Amino acid sequence: MATINVTDEGFQKDVLDSDKPVLVDFWAEWCGPCKMIAPALEELSEELADKVTIAKMDIMENTGVPGKMGVQSIPYLVLFKNGEPAAQMRGAAPKGQLKQWLEGEL
Template identity: 70%
Template sequence: MPTKPVTDASFAEDVLQADKPVLVDFWADWCGPCKMIGPALEEIADELADKVEIAKMDIMANTSVPSEIGVQSIPLLVLFKDGKPVAQKLGAAPKSQLKGWLESVL
């Protein structure tokens, strides 16, 4: 299952009310490191589809949620469980590190 785009309007339903943990990738078109981790997140979304959903939020098109959460640097990965942020990881990393981190916080 590929990553799912979320917006300010869909965030509450897609992330906060989701029935399983959701990892949100806050990114922007101009962000090189964001583009670097994109393919890895797509693969992880497939590999861990039964445990977690991976969503992507473009911070240029959606400003409310990122400012509420306090997103200051990207790429920022935030894991939400039961509607609350429980872990976050800032910056790009190789797929193995991203997946290892995610599995450790799930």
């Protein structure tokens, strides 16, 4: 499954009410490091599709959820399990490091 786009309006249903873990990538179009990790997240969304949903939230188009969560720098990855933040990673990392971190948290 490819990454999904999530909005302030759909956050409750798509992330918090999900029956499996959801990794949310808070990003913006102008963010170079965000663009660097995007292909790795797409690949991981396919490789780990049975374990986790990977979602992207554009912080410029959706300000409510990032504001409530105190997102101050991007990329900012938050893994939600059972509707609660379970792990987080700030900044960009190579695909191997992202996968290792994510699998360790699942």
